[in-house]
Every structure is written in structure tokens, then in C-alpha cells.
Amino acid sequence: MTQQTFNVDVCVIGAGAAGLSVAAGAAQLGLSVVLFEAGEMGGDCLNTGCVPSKSLIAASKIAHNMRHAAEFGLKNVKPVVDWNKVRNHVDGVIATIAPIDSQERFESLGCSVVREHANFISPHVLESPSARVKARRFVIATGARAAIPPITGLHETPFLTNETVFTQDSLPHSLIVLGGGAVGVELGQAFARLGTLVTIVEAANIMGPQDPEAVQAVRTSLQADGIKLLEGAKAVIVTGDTDQVSVTLEDGRVLEAQRLLVAVGRTARVENLGLEKAKVVYSKKGVETDQHLRSISNPRVWAVGDVAGKEQLTHAAGFQASVFIRNALFKAPAKAQVSHMPAVAYCEPELARIGLTEIEAYQQFKRDVMVTKAEFSDNDRAQTERTTTGFCKLVIGKGGKILGATIVGEGAGEAIQLVGMVMANNQKVGALTNLISPYPTRSEIVKRAAGAYFTPRLFSEKTRKLIRFLKNFG
Ligand SMILES: Cc1cc2nc3c(=O)[nH]c(=O)nc-3n(C[C@H](O)[C@H](O)[C@H](O)COP(=O)(O)OP(=O)(O)OC[C@H]3O[C@@H](n4cnc5c(N)ncnc54)[C@H](O)[C@@H]3O)c2cc1C
Numbered sequence: 225m226t227q228q229t230f231n232v233d234v235c236v237i238g239a240g241a242a243g244l245s246v247a248a249g250a251a252q253l254g255l256s257v258v259l260f261e262a263g264e265m266g267g268d269c270l271n272t273g274c275v276p277s278k279s280l281i282a283a284s285k286i287a288h289n290m291r292h293a294a295e296f297g298l299k300n301v302k303p304v305v306d307w308n309k310v311r312n313h314v315d316g317v318i319a320t321i322a323p324i325d326s327q328e329r330f331e332s333l334g335c336s337v338v339r340e341h342a343n344f345i346s347p348h349v350l351e352s353p354s355a356r357v358k359a360r361r362f363v364i365a366t367g368a369r370a371a372i373p374p375i376t377g378l379h380e381t382p383f384l385t386n387e388t389v390f391t392q393d394s395l396p397h398s399l400i401v402l403g404g405g406a407v408g409v410e411l412g413q414a415f416a417r418l419g420t421l422v423t424i425v426e427a428a429n430i431m432g433p434q435d436p437e438a439v440q441a442v443r444t445s446l447q448a449d450g451i452k453l454l455e456g457a458k459a460v461i462v463t464g465d466t467d468q469v470s471v472t473l474e475d476g477r478v479l480e481a482q483r484l485l486v487a488v489g490r491t492a493r494v495e496n497l498g499l500e501k502a503k504v505v506y507s508k509k510g511v512e513t514d515q516h517l518r519s520i521s522n523p524r525v526w527a528v529g530d531v532a533g534k535e536q537l538t539h540a541a542g543f544q545a546s547v548f549i550r551n552a553l554f555k556a557p558a559k560a561q562v563s564h565m566p567a568v569a570y571c572e573p574e575l576a577r578i579g580l581t582e583i584e585a586y587q588q589f590k591r592d593v594m595v596t597k598a599e600f601s602d603n604d605r606a607q608t609e610r611t612t613t614g615f616c617k618l619v620i621g622k623g624g625k626i627l628g629a630t631i632v633g634e635g636a637g638e639a640i641q642l643v644g645m646v647m648a649n650n651q652k653v654g655a656l657t658n659l660i661s662p663y664p665t666r667s668e669i670v671k672r673a674a675g676a677y678f679t680p681r682l683f684s685e686k687t688r689k690l691i692r693f694l695k696n697f698g
């Protein structure tokens with residue numbers, strides 16, 4: 225095959241959330257861009273991550289509500305789940321969103337899109353079977369894939385990952401999920417609500433280093449969904465075939481299920497990229513960069529998204545793309561690490577977090593921390609909807625600076641954005657109390673938690689004295 229030669233401003237490797245954001249930004253700023261994609265346009269988020277998982281969760285929530293309709297005066301019904309139709313729903317959502325990430329759209333923006341695997345052949349040349357590219361800047365946006373732990377027998381046993389779990393032929397009647405992080409908990413709960421018998425095997429505790437009280441709310445809900453939750457449980461042997469798998473734990477217990485889902489974290493895609501030839505230093509975590517996402521060893525190369533070894537989230541990928549654009553194109557020194565990056569697990573109850581947890585704040589700032597809390601049980605909208613589980617906790621530092629927040633409960637991912645807005649703009653807790661929240665909304669909980677910061681001051685003896693004094697003036 226003859227190779228087309230490109231000499232461009234920006235060459236992007238990978239058309240997932242990160243690479244697409246870089247390519248769209250650079251092309252719309254008038255730069256010449258070549259974009260390589262070996263698989264599906266849209267990468268993980270669209271095809272095997274956020275979009276299918278949230279679509280499956282939506283279906284499972286309806287199944288759950290059907291089983292629990294009686295509280296509202298409707299009849300509880302056992303949902304009949306037609307897995308092929310659930311798959312059609314998931315595929316339909318992907319197909320609806322896909323045009324935004326499509327080759328056609330990016331070509332219409334002016335990018336040259338090459339649907340091939342690309343690798344470096346020198347520090348400033350990249351190639352694929354049909355293309356050879358010299359670029360002023362290369363952006364590695366190759367993402368990550370499911371990490372496969374070194375468990376005896378795992379490689380010889382059929383297992384699912386996020387790449388195959390959504391396209392199974394049938395709904396499994398039982399499923400062991402290895403890993404109780406965001407993927408394991410979200411998908412474990414979704415399958416349980418669709419009727420699968422789910423066991424989650426988690427080596428430490430579910431949901432990692434989140435607020436323990438918030439994690440407890442999630443744990444209670446998973447157990448209420450009939451999920452067998454084994455925390456502090458280490459799988460040591462896996463055996464089985466496509467119809468039956470068996471997992472032996474360190475303590476000798478043996479678990480059996482029809483299928484096994486491996487969800488123990490992500491491994492950066494750094495292999496077969498010619499990074500040695502490009503003189504790009506990397507580790508298992510990803511490409512090693514400075515705080516502006518520029519390779520520490522090849523200044524022509526940048527890394528964004530999951531492969532950059534920082535937060536592995538779609539909105540983080542988008543933010544990192546903007547950091548590249550600001551640094552490389554506008555010469556503005558933007559940093560990749562910010563304190564107001566939110567993360568949300570879309571289980572029920574949703575668990576949203578931004579900045580520091582209570583524990584982390586006390587570890588860092590000792591006594592200069594105040595934690596305020598409001599409960600969804602005191603929120604009228606939550607009462608009308610009978611979803612009163614959860615709370616909003618604000619972690620506030622010296623002078624009213626917001627250090628972080630955790631919200632657990634229905635709609636937590638929406639409500640946390642109010643805190644994000646305040647943190648992003650360096651405002652203080654007062655900005656949240658100045659807000660007029662429409663009634664009745666679940667997000668009012670944030671204002672209520674913020675109000676608790678001022679309550680002791682507002683109703684103090686000093687304020688009462690002031691009121692008594694002001695009474696003298698009519
Ligand atoms: C089940 C699941 C649910 C998730 N849910 C959420 C969520 O709700 N919210 C959220 O924020 N995040 C979520 N995430 C994380 C999110 O999907 C990722 O953080 C995001 O997709 C990363 O984007 P990326 O562009 O860095 O990588 P990717 O999307 O992986 O894109 C990289 C692309 O590069 C291509 N590629 C790799 N090597 C080459 C090469 N050499 N040549 C050419 N092309 C190459 C790949 O084919 C791929 O398409 C979820 C992840 C999973 C697994």
C-alpha cells in the first residue's frame with residue numbers, strides 16, 4: 225500500500241472523548257489535523273463505557289420501579305425482561321449519539337481521518353499502513369482497557385469486560401463481578417435489577433476512597449437489590465467455560481455463576497505505539513507528562529485522556545483536551561490537575577464527589593475544617609418522590625473556602641454541579657446561600673448544607689444583641 229504523506233499542525237492518535245475534543249478544537253481554530261482511529265469512532269465512552277452503561281442503568285431502573293410501584297398506589301409487577309430488546313435500546317442510544325463522533329463530522333470540520341492503527345517510527349514521524357505523518361505536535365489519546373489481574377486460570381476461562389458485557393447473547397442468570405469500583409457497582413446493580421443473581425467480589429471495600437457514610441448508603445442499596453457483596457475478598461483461582469465459571473477465594477470459599485465480569489480497573493494503552501522509537505517515557509499508568517500534559521521526554525508529544533494516567537473520566541478527557549489547546553495553541557499555562565474535578569457513580573443512590581472528602585480534609589488541614597450536612601429526608605421533593613436516602617456533605621475550610629463535597633442520593637450528579645461552579649470560580653460557601661433554589665428541587669439540599677455553615681453565627685448572642693439594638697430605630 226502506498227502511504228499518503230501528511231505534514232500537519234496536530235496529529236491525534238485515538239478518536240475517543242479525549243482525541244475527538246483535541247481534533248475538534250484544533251480544526252475549528254484553523255489548524256491542519258490528522259486523526260487516527262483503529263477501532264470505533266467515539267472510543268470507550270460512546271461504544272463500551274458511559275453511554276451503554278448509563279442506558280442499561282436506565283432500563284434497570286424502570287425494572288426496579290415496576291417492582292416497587294405499590295408505594296405510589298400502583299400495583300407491583302415483576303418485569304418481563306427481553307434482553308434482545310434491552311440491547312436494542314442500548315444500541316439505539318449509541319446510534320443516536322454516534323453522528324457527533326463520526327468520521328463524516330470530523331471530516332466536515334476539516335480533519336483528515338485515518339481509520340487505522342498508528343505507531344511512531346521516530347520522535348517526529350508517525351505512520352499507519354496508508355499514512356505517514358510529520359506534525360508540529362502529536363497528541364496521544366489512545367485510552368485504556370480493562371485491567372486483567374494475574375489470577376490463576378483467568379486467562380484460560382471465558383470472562384466478560386466492558387467491551388463484551390453489553391453484547392452478550394442472553395441475560396446471564398447469574399454473574400460474578402470481580403471489582404467493586406464504579407464499573408462493578410454500576411453494572412452489578414443494573415444486572416441485578418434486570419433479574420441476574422449478582423455477586424460482587426471486592427478485594428478492599430466497594431467504591432474506593434469515598435466518604436464511608438456515602439459508601440454505606442450504596443452498600444445498603446446493593447444488598448436490598450439482592451446482590452451478594454463480598455468485600456475484603458481476594459479471588460485466587462478461576463476456572464470454567466462459557467456456561468459456568470467458578471471463583472475460589474483466598475479463604476477457600478468457592479463461588480459459581482454462569483458468567484464472570486472483570487472490572488478491577490483500567491490499563492493505559494501504551495503498547496504497539498512505538499513509544500520507545502518516539503523517545504516517549506511511559507509507565508504502566510500511562511505516558512509520563514508534566515503538569516501541562518506534555519511528554520517529559522519528547523516536547524513534540526502530549527498525552528490526554530485515560531492514557532495520561534490521571535482521572536479516567538470523559539469530562540476529565542474533555543478538560544485535558546482544553547489544557548492541551550490552551551498550552552500548545554494559545555500558549556497559556558493551564559494545568560491538568562484541578563481541585564474541582566467531579567466524579568459520579570451512577571448507581572442508586574448516586575454517589576457524587578468533588579474535591580476533598582471529610583477524612584482527606586481533616587488529614588490535610590487538621591482543625592481548619594468544618595463539615596456541614598443536609599439530609600434528603602429533610603428535602604420536600606425527595607419526600608414527594610419517596611427517594612429520601614442520602615445526604616449532602618460540604619467540606620469547608622478557612623474563611624468559607626469550599627474544599628470538597630460528597631452527595632449521595634438520587635440526582636447527586638446534578639446537584640454536585642452547584643458546588644463545582646462555586647469551586648471553579650474560587651467563590652466561597654456564601655455563594656451557595658445567595659442562590660435562590662426553586663422549590664421543590666433536590667438540589668436545594670446543597671443550599672441547605674451551605675446554610676448550616678452560617679447557622680451558628682446567624683443565631684448567635686451577638687446577632688440577637690444587634691437585633692435588640694436595631695429595634696430602637698422603629
Ligand atoms: C463501563 C464504563 C463506564 C464508564 N462510565 C463513565 C461515566 O459515566 N462517566 C465518565 O465520565 N466516564 C466514564 N467512564 C470512563 C470513560 O469511558 C473514559 O474515561 C473515556 O472514554 C476515556 O476517553 P479516551 O479518549 O481517553 O479513551 P478511549 O475512549 O479509550 O479512546 C481511545 C481510542 O484510541 C484508539 N486507539 C488506541 N490506540 C490506537 C492506535 N495506536 N492507533 C489508532 N487508534 C488507537 C482506540 O481504538 C480508542 O477508540 C466509563 C468507563 C467504563 C469502562
Ligand SMILES: NC(=O)c1ccc[n+]([C@@H]2O[C@H](COP(=O)([O-])OP(=O)(O)OC[C@H]3O[C@@H](n4cnc5c(N)ncnc54)[C@H](O)[C@@H]3O)[C@@H](O)[C@H]2O)c1
Nearest residue numbers: 373403404405406407408426427428487488489536568569
Ligand atoms: N460513572 C463513572 O464516572 C464511571 C463509571 C465506570 C467507570 N469509570 C471510570 O473507569 C475507571 C475504571 O473503573 P473500575 O471499576 O474498573 O476500576 P476502579 O479502580 O474504580 O475499581 C476497581 C476495584 O477493583 C478492586 N480490585 C482490584 N483488583 C481486584 C481483584 N483481583 N479482585 C477483586 N477486586 C479487585 C479494587 O480494590 C477497586 O475497588 C474508574 O476509575 C473511572 O475512572 C467511571
